Amino acid sequence: MSVSRKKGVVPLKESQTELKETERRYTRELLATVVKKVDEVQELVPTRLPNGGFIYKELDDMKLEENSQVLLNYMFEHGYLEKRPSETMLVCPVCHEGNIVPVLKCKSCGALAIRRERLIEHKAGGHIHPESSFKIQGEKIVCPSCSRALNTTEWRTLGAWFVCAECSERQAQMAAEFKCLKDNTLFTPVLGEFTMLYKYTVAEKSRSLLGFDETSIAEGIVKVLSKEGEVERNFAIKGKSGVEHVFDIAVKTSGKHFLIDVAFSNQPIDDAIVLASFAKTFEVKGEDYLLIIWPGLTKSAQNLVDFYKINIIQGTTLESLNKELEKYIEERK
Ligand SMILES: [Zn+2]
Ligand SMILES: [Zn+2]
Numbered sequence: 001m002s003v004s005r006k007k008g009v010v011p012l013k014e015s016q017t018e019l020k021e022t023e024r025r026y027t028r029e030l031l032a033t034v035v036k037k038v039d040e041v042q043e044l045v046p047t048r049l050p051n052g053g054f055i056y057k058e059l060d061d062m063k064l065e066e067n068s069q070v071l072l073n074y075m076f077e078h079g080y081l082e083k084r085p086s087e088t089m090l091v092c093p094v095c096h097e098g099n100i101v102p103v104l105k106c107k108s109c110g111a112l113a114i115r116r117e118r119l120i121e122h123k124a125g126g127h128i129h130p131e132s133s134f135k136i137q138g139e140k141i142v143c144p145s146c147s148r149a150l151n152t153t154e155w156r157t158l159g160a161w162f163v164c165a166e167c168s169e170r171q172a173q174m175a176a177e178f179k180c181l182k183d184n185t186l187f188t189p190v191l192g193e194f195t196m197l198y199k200y201t202v203a204e205k206s207r208s209l210l211g212f213d214e215t216s217i218a219e220g221i222v223k224v225l226s227k228e229g230e231v232e233r234n235f236a237i238k239g240k241s242g243v244e245h246v247f248d249i250a251v252k253t254s255g256k257h258f259l260i261d262v263a264f265s266n267q268p269i270d271d272a273i274v275l276a277s278f279a280k281t282f283e284v285k286g287e288d289y290l291l292i293i294w295p296g297l298t299k300s301a302q303n304l305v306d307f308y309k310i311n312i313i314q315g316t317t318l319e320s321l322n323k324e325l326e327k328y329i330e331e332r333k
């Protein structure tokens with residue numbers, strides 16, 4: 001298992017003990033890399049493999065040389081990631097691995113060779129016969145009563161039963177059973193092991209790892225804007241009333257002034273900030289004013305924004321914020 005272990009495919013029992021024993025600490029850089037990746041894909045979900053195992057593909061593609069499951073669980077336990085159930089995985093009760101196939105088993109003698117017999121009706125003729133008495137003619141089947149060749153729309157299945165190839169017993173229902181391809185253990189869902197696979201999202205605590213604070217967001221904005229023209233931080237301008245107003249960022253491009261404020265909070269931005277922004281725009285009418293919101297607005301603040309027609313950009317990732325900002329300037333300069 002040592003090779004596949006790196007890919008996160010570990011026998012589950014073993015991995016669970018391993019998780020408890022893990023007291024190792026990961027570097028901040030590694031944690032930040034994982035948080036950024038999870039943020040990028042928004043939700044890190046397990047991918048099932050043909051061998052019955054599973055991986056966290058986006059994470060494994062990064063070739064971190066770490067056991068993904070152990071790392072993700074560590075990050076969940078330490079508050080960097082949120083986790084929610086994603087998929088139930090049925091595994092072998094003996095070897096605890098998921099390399100299993102469904103099998104059809106005779107309830108009477110236990111043989112694994114089962115024939116299915118369907119009851120088929122020739123719809124127009126109302127002729128009903130077991131599947132085996134219809135002859136196959138290319139894509140069609142031939143009705144034993146009237147000898148017509150029927151296409152799939154001309155017949156229907158009324159029911160089915162199952163016949164054991166060993167003891168010939170007819171059975172109305174098949175019970176789902178599974179066979180482990182590693183040790184040939186046969187088991188029902190009742191006897192198999194249920195293992196929950198989880199999906200992960202970025203937790204609030206990770207914002208700092210992503211570089212999400214007001215300063216870094218403002219720095220990112222300045223970087224984008226400096227391609228457009230001369231950028232000033234804490235730009236002061238006298239309003240109509242004679243009062244001086246300070247804006248977080250200002251840029252002059254093609255003779256036009258863009259005044260920008262950044263509203264950053266862990267909570268949605270509320271009315272007070274929007275109202276303060278409106279008061280400023282009122283004072284500097286004629287200038288282009290933009291309020292950058294991170295990460296969002298309360299419902300009532302959104303209503304105020306709409307009512308006062310304040311230009312806003314809302315960011316949830318630095319990438320999307322930068323893109324929208326470029327678009328905004330491009331459209332208005
Ligand atoms: Zn097994
Ligand atoms: Zn049988």
Ligand SMILES: [Zn+2]
Nearest residue numbers: 122125143146
């Ligand atoms: Zn017929």
